[in-house]
Amino acid sequence: MRTIVLGGDGFCGWPTALHLSVQGHDVLIIDNLSRRKIDIELGVESLTPIASIEERLMVWNHSSNHKINFQNIDIFSEYYSLLRVINDFQPDNIVHFAEQRAAPYSMKNSKTKRYTVDNNITSTHNLLTAIVESDLDIHLVHLGTMGVYGYSSVGMKIPEGYLNVKLDVPSKGLVDQKIIYPTNPGSTYHMTKSLDQIMFAFYAKNNGIRITDLHQGIVWGTQTPETRLDEKFINRFDYDGDYGTVLNRFIMQAAVNYPLTVHGTGGQTRAFIHITDTVKCISLACSNPPVNGKQVMIRNQVSETHRVRNLAELISNKTGVKIAYLENPRKEASENDLEVENNSFLSLGLEPTYLDEGIVEEVYEIAKKYSSRANLKYIPCVSKW
Ligand code: NAD
Ligand code: USQ
Numbered sequence: 001m002r003t004i005v006l007g008g009d010g011f012c013g014w015p016t017a018l019h020l021s022v023q024g025h026d027v028l029i030i031d032n033l034s035r036r037k038i039d040i041e042l043g044v045e046s047l048t049p050i051a052s053i054e055e056r057l058m059v060w061n062h063s064s065n066h067k068i069n070f071q072n073i074d075i076f077s078e079y080y081s082l083l084r085v086i087n088d089f090q091p092d093n094i095v096h097f098a099e100q101r102a103a104p105y106s107m108k109n110s111k112t113k114r115y116t117v118d119n120n121i122t123s124t125h126n127l128l129t130a131i132v133e134s135d136l137d138i139h140l141v142h143l144g145t146m147g148v149y150g151y152s153s154v155g156m157k158i159p160e161g162y163l164n165v166k167l168d169v170p171s172k173g174l175v176d177q178k179i180i181y182p183t184n185p186g187s188t189y190h191m192t193k194s195l196d197q198i199m200f201a202f203y204a205k206n207n208g209i210r211i212t213d214l215h216q217g218i219v220w221g222t223q224t225p226e227t228r229l230d231e232k233f234i235n236r237f238d239y240d241g242d243y244g245t246v247l248n249r250f251i252m253q254a255a256v257n258y259p260l261t262v263h264g265t266g267g268q269t270r271a272f273i274h275i276t277d278t279v280k281c282i283s284l285a286c287s288n289p290p291v292n293g294k295q296v297m298i299r300n301q302v303s304e305t306h307r308v309r310n311l312a313e314l315i316s317n318k319t320g321v322k323i324a325y326l327e328n329p330r331k332e333a334s335e336n337d338l339e340v341e342n343n344s345f346l347s348l349g350l351e352p353t354y355l356d357e358g359i360v361e362e363v364y365e366i367a368k369k370y371s372s373r374a375n376l377k378y379i380p381c382v383s384k385w
Pocket of ligand 2: 103268
């Protein structure tokens with residue numbers, strides 16, 4: 001299969017590009033390197049020393065039978081370059097990671113809110129129109145988020161995208177309807193993923209584009225079998241208050257003996273997936289496109305759920321680091337349960353990687369190895385809403 005990976009220089013996109021390449025896909029990465037530029041803007045760096053995309057690919061293309069190409073294109077502002085590459089490359093799949101993905105960054109100020117909406121919405125829409133204009137039968141695989149659902153499961157499992165409801169229609173009685181699960185985003189970033197869903201539903205209905213939307217939980221870990229092959233392939237490890245996500249932050253904080261930054265009571269329950277499962281899910285999604293282009297295929301890309309304070313206790317018990325219960329900088333429920341349906345990937349053969357001592361240990365070892373690169377002043381979450 002021929003696959004374009006949009007955002008293939010990022011935390012999820014880079015290991016996915018390598019994994020698909022090893023699986024036999026002919027891979028082309030498109031990225032505008034905006035994530036690296038945001039690091040410079042914020043004054044932070046990945047905890048792990050990531051090589052430039054050119055170095056990454058030079059070593060990969062030298063050492064592997066599977067070549068990966070790269071094009072530096074901003075899919076927000078360079079529509080015709082995107083269209084030209086799609087027409088030239090003739091992909092079977094386009095995997096779309098290329099969005100601004102940090103909720104705290106999206107909520108910093110009006111500039112970052114507008115950037116997140118402009119970049120994410122226009123980029124996704126450019127991609128959809130480019131697929132239509134190319135007239136090629138391309139399967140679009142998009143990385144969405146569990147956050148589109150909100151996090152309360154009202155006592156039932158959050159289904160995979162759709163809800164079967166009965167409408168009480170006068171004169172007809174109860175009428176069955178299948179609707180998109182009511183969306184309830186908690187940040188400007190999450191809101192862009194809710195808006196993406198509407199664009200996907202329209203283009204699937206109107207143009208018959210085959211679309212898979214993956215509602216992914218919080219990704220943790222850093223390395224995959226492919227990124228371990230060479231130091232130049234090492235994946236990024238975000239730990240700062242904007243881009244670092246909770247479990248990786250706790251593991252990194254333990255490595256530098258920084259009291260674990262639990263927001264509020266830590267009663268928030270969230271869905272998690274290890275990066276090795278992310279790349280496997282993308283491969284499975286590419287191989288199992290929706291048969292009929294009329295309805296978007298939504299899969300929950302989630303291995304397990306955990307409560308934030310339980311994660312903090314687990315890391316604290318293991319390493320002896322203290323826990324700091326901080327005022328929550330976010331507007332979110334202080335306590336919630338969360339049950340999530342994830343049968344879609346299980347039925348395709350995914351064997352989830354569950355949080356266990358060995359895997360936490362591996363991430364901890366990486367964080368320890370590069371701890372001298374950490375700048376502790378960037379740990380606090382300063383974006384408040
Ligand atoms: P990331 O920021 O590390 O990677 C995104 C990549 O897209 C970056 O390399 C960036 O330079 C590129 N990009 C952004 N805008 C672009 C544009 N206009 N044109 C070209 N390239 C552009 O993010 P990530 O953690 O790898 O997340 C990838 C996707 O997965 C995101 O859409 C995110 O919403 C989703 N996701 C991530 C997580 C997580 O925990 N990291 C969880 C659920 C969903
Ligand atoms: N939290 C802490 N302490 C911290 C950091 C976070 O208690 O130091 C709490 C937050 O308040 C929140 C929870 O942990 O309740 C998760 O926060 P997070 O930063 O780990 O994750 P989030 O902002 O939801 O975003 C991340 C990714 C995003 C993806 C989302 C999936 O950055 O791209 O879409 O996870 S999900 O959470 O399932 O919506």
